[in-house]
Amino acid sequence: MTYQETLDYLFNALPMFQRIGAAAFKKDLSNTLQLCEHLGQPQRKFKSIHVAGTNGKGSSSHMIAAVLQEAGYKVGLYTSPHLKSFTERIKINGQEIPQEKVVDFVAQHRDFLDSLKPSFFEMTVGLAFAHFAAGEVDFAVVEVGMGGRLDSTNVIIPEVCLITNIGLDHTQFLGNTLGEIAGEKAGIIKEKVPVVISQNQPETLEVFKAKAMEKSSPVFFADQFFKVHQIGLNKEYKNCDYQVFKNNIESIYSLDLFGKYQEKNLPGVLMVLEVLKEKGLVIRPETIQSGLAHAAEISGLKGRFQKLDERPLVYCDTGHNEDGIGLLMEQLQAMAYDQLYIILGMVNDKDLSKVLSLLPKEAKYIFCEANIPRALPADQLKEKAAAQGIEGEVIRNVNEALTETRKKASKNDLIFIGGSTFVVAEIENL
Structure with a gap:
């Protein structure tokens, strides 16, 4: 073989x-x-x-x-x-x-x-x-x-x-x-x-x-x-x-x-x-x-608040549950930037309500999904987020989402990618 x-x-x-x-x-x-x-x-x-x-x-x-x-x-x-x-x-x-x-x-x-x-x-x-x-x-x-x-x-x-x-x-x-x-x-x-x-x-x-x-x-x-x-x-x-x-x-x-x-x-x-x-x-x-x-x-650790780029700053993290996301949001809020963009994808067997409640409403959101059976469809994630007062757009592929977000972001903005290990795993050149 x-x-x-x-x-x-x-x-x-x-x-x-x-x-x-x-x-x-x-x-x-x-x-x-x-x-x-x-x-x-x-x-x-x-x-x-x-x-x-x-x-x-x-x-x-x-x-x-x-x-x-x-x-x-x-x-x-x-x-x-x-x-x-x-x-x-x-x-x-x-x-x-x-x-x-x-x-x-x-x-x-x-x-x-x-x-x-x-x-x-x-x-x-x-x-x-x-x-x-x-x-x-x-x-x-x-x-x-x-x-x-x-x-x-x-x-x-x-x-x-x-x-x-x-x-x-x-x-x-x-x-x-x-x-x-x-x-x-x-x-x-x-x-x-x-x-x-x-x-x-x-x-x-x-x-x-x-x-x-x-x-x-x-x-x-x-x-x-x-x-x-x-x-x-x-x-x-x-x-x-x-x-x-x-x-x-x-x-x-x-x-x-x-x-x-x-x-x-x-x-x-x-x-x-x-x-x-x-x-x-x-x-x-x-x-x-x-x-x-x-x-x-x-x-050789990857994916733990890993810096991918600067101007704009781009970070990713594999944290995906209530405690992990909560600490990540604390970290993001302690950093300096003009606008925060969050590219978010999650799996379908999590209780999302508590996680979504921790996300900053002022960020701009792009919802995506990993290419695995457990992935929560991005359209469904958008609906669940909207119920928590979080609005955003759907771009299913994480790399396409990152490309489009980079076009919109200024050099002093911050882009964060996370919500699922599997979303982070699909980022090219990680």
Whole structure:
């Protein structure tokens, strides 16, 4: 099989939640456990850090991986979904898995995959673990796909678990309250494995405490140790500076991951690194500074408040739920521009009313849609937005929408593209 034929097999023969939604969701770990057994238990051949959460888990995973790599360790990184290429999901030291490795894996295990019929995500987790084991990584930073307790990644025994923000997302699977969702995320907590909680939220506090006690796991609420305040973007808009206090001692960290939400993520990242240092890892303060300052560059992260152009400024971000959009709007409103344009596309299985209520009415809107089955048709999005007092026009293709918006915008305006990972993924030259 060629690489394209292999991808066609993966995307078409195996269910993929990101494209089709609920039909691809599996309610147990049996397939993943069988696949790992077939592969020789690769997940036991490297140390790992497990990262769950509603918002922030992708950024946090990339930051941790970048710092560990900067410290001289060989680091695997598993994240999802991808933006441009399937191979983005699986990296070693920032290098995507070679296409031929994907082809070889499917060819070697095709008969077993055909008989097991795993989901797309289950197969991808097996491929990632096999790649990390073969590459003899020192550590793998493994991002949960959805939830935690029943997520395919939840077959590892990590050195430390990180749970970032908890918000109302995937409620049809994870629960309708923050407490219920936290219970699913807390499913990654393992016996006597330290767990770091990035953000202390009243609705989830007791859930995490109870699960940690049940598992005899030390629990660290990171924002009680690290007080973080965003200072702002530097003059070139190349990095964002953060003031961090620990034990009343001030440090300044400069991140190349933008977005006010990093204010919520940074305490968890710093606490995870503290836990790893307690376990004997050598991670110097200057290494942390350097790793965070170049995290996107080192780890290859895309789509997190990423600057695409200037004059007019063009930014995109994959944030897509109430908490993520809320923080994005705070970030946009803190920036200087004459007119804000928002190119917006969303998926059809979200509660849009709360998200739409957060959007600034004074912006000019262009509604688009991603080329996937889960996409909400742009005409429907326009109708739902109008019900919230938000008016705009429909240009279905995101690149056509951007081209037309650039023609209208002045050099001092700001264009933002977001609402869905899949809309951002279709931006050309990202």
